[in-house]
Amino acid sequence: xxxxxxxxxxxxxxxxxxxxxxxxxxxxxxxxxxxxxxxxxxxxxxxxxxxxxxxxxxxxxxxxxxxxxxxxxxxxxxxxxxxxxxxxxxxxxxxxxxxxxxxxxxxxxxxxxxxxxxxxxxxxxxxxxxxxxxxxx
Amino acid sequence: xxxxxxxxxxxxxxxxxxxxxxxxxxxxxxxxxxxxxxxxxxxxxxxxxxxxxxxxxxxxxxxxxxxxxxxxxxxxxxxxxxxxxxxxxxxxxxxxxxxxxxxxxxxxxxxxxxxxxxxxxxxxxxxxxxxxxxxxx
DNA sequence: TTCACTGCAAATCGTTTGCACTGGC
DNA sequence: GCCAGTGCAAACGATTTGCAGTGAA
Numbered sequence: 665x666x667x668x669x670x671x672x673x674x675x676x677x678x679x680x681x682x683x684x685x686x687x688x689x690x691x692x693x694x695x696x697x698x699x700x701x702x703x704x705x706x707x708x709x710x711x712x713x714x715x716x717x718x719x720x721x722x723x724x725x726x727x728x729x730x731x732x733x734x735x736x737x738x739x740x741x742x743x744x745x746x747x748x749x750x751x752x753x754x755x756x757x758x759x760x761x762x763x764x765x766x767x768x769x770x771x772x773x774x775x776x777x778x779x780x781x782x783x784x785x786x787x788x789x790x791x792x793x794x795x796x797x798x799x800x801x
Numbered sequence: 802x803x804x805x806x807x808x809x810x811x812x813x814x815x816x817x818x819x820x821x822x823x824x825x826x827x828x829x830x831x832x833x834x835x836x837x838x839x840x841x842x843x844x845x846x847x848x849x850x851x852x853x854x855x856x857x858x859x860x861x862x863x864x865x866x867x868x869x870x871x872x873x874x875x876x877x878x879x880x881x882x883x884x885x886x887x888x889x890x891x892x893x894x895x896x897x898x899x900x901x902x903x904x905x906x907x908x909x910x911x912x913x914x915x916x917x918x919x920x921x922x923x924x925x926x927x928x929x930x931x932x933x934x935x936x937x938x
Numbered sequence: 939t940t941c942a943c944t945g946c947a948a949a950t951c952g953t954t955t956g957c958a959c960t961g962g963c
Numbered sequence: 964g965c966c967a968g969t970g971c972a973a974a975c976g977a978t979t980t981g982c983a984g985t986g987a988a
Contacts, residue, residue: 673962673967694953709970714953716968730869734978735952748912751920760911767898767923774897775885776928783888783924786904791913810942810987831978846945851978853943871953872977 668722677701677708678716685726685740691747691756693735731756731785744782750790752797759786805859814838814845815853822863822877828884828893830872868893868922881919887927889934896923 680701685692692700698713717738720726729737731749737756739747746759764781771779789797817838822829829837835850854875857863866874868886874893876884883896901918908916926934 671967675962675968677969707970709972710952711954711971712969715955718954730867732867748908748914748916750914751917757912757914759908761904761907762910764907770898770901771885771896771923775894777885777887777894778926778931779885779923780888780925785922785924786908786916787920787922788917789915794915808942812943812987814944844945846947847977848946848979849944852980855979 668719672719672723675716677705677712678720680704681713681716682720682725682740685720685738687740689741689758691729691737691739693737695735697738729756746782746784746786748786748788748790750793751787752789752793755790757790805856809856809860812853814842814849815857817841818850818853819857819862819877822857822875824877826878826895828866828874828876830874832872834875866893883919883921883923885923885925885927887930888924889926889930892927894927 681697684697684701690696694710694713694717697717698708698710701708701713717726717728721728721738724742727739727742729739729747731737731747733754741758746761746764748757748759749755750757764779764784767781767784768779771777818834821834821838827833831847831850831854834854835845835847838845838850854863854865858865858875861879864876864879866876866884868874868884870891878895883898885894885896886892887894901916901921904916904918904921908914
């Protein structure tokens with residue numbers, strides 16, 4: 665991630681986006697944020713939303729989640745946690761796991777490098793979709 | 802992943818793509834495959850490459866890797882293994898880790914669901930980029 | 939003959955960017 | 964006045980798709 669070099673002023677639009685992400689734990693896409701924030705800023709443009717999401721990510725105020733699928737998601741929670749993505753419904757869940765350090769030694773059998781403990785994406789089947797599958801028989 | 806319903810015939814192009822992925826452990830993108838395979842099939846089109854990669858993925862013959870970045874990567878190795886992506890150079894490394902079952906119980910503190918042990922994406926710093934960083938001081 | 943597969947080109951879609959304008963410091 | 968930020972629309976890049984032609988069963 666390139667660091668931010670130029671001067672930064674506050675803007676109402678960026679504050680609103682930051683506030684939106686702080687109060688919504690849903691890992692929304694740029695488009696979702698855009699549509700919701702339009703209620704407050706009817707004239708805001710999608711370009712502005714993208715520009716501010718990129719800027720906030722570079723500033724380290726939010727996290728961009730690339731989990732496959734057609735678009736990026738964003739997370740206002742920058743605390744140390746990982747994510748689980750359901751292969752069936754696509755929903756993203758927070759995953760607070762402690763003591764992941766051992767993964768490094770587990771991985772070291774086939775790999776030399778340093779795993780970032782807060783940057784792991786797990787895929788699978790969420791509880792809700794497990795239940796749906798069970799009903800289908 | 803939607804299952805394949807219609808009849809499937811073999812094609813030289815698809816065979817070549819499958820063979821390419823079987824013999825290259827580099828997790829290439831569609832465009833890389835396209836450019837390399839053009840040497841053998843000068844008239845092959847990018848659309849054909851994409852169509853066959855999608856089909857092979859649906860057939861379960863290859864895996865599509867969505868690890869962020871601007872494009873998808875593909876893996877001809879469908880054996881049980883995970884991937885590590887270097888945040889600096891973007892390279893994708895195979896990660897063969899055993900006994901990941903315990904991750905479910907670790908995760909269960911904050912989450913109800915079933916993790917697929919062969920579908921985990923780890924991010925971090927690879928050995929080569931660690932060395933580069935060390936030299937930079 | 940049929941129909942799966944192809945090459946080609948146009949369309950799609952998420953995201954980025956150029957530009958002229960505005961507004962806060 | 965300067966320049967960061969904005970809205971708008973065009974551009975971009977990866978991927979998908981419609982279509983007419985081809986070739987293997």
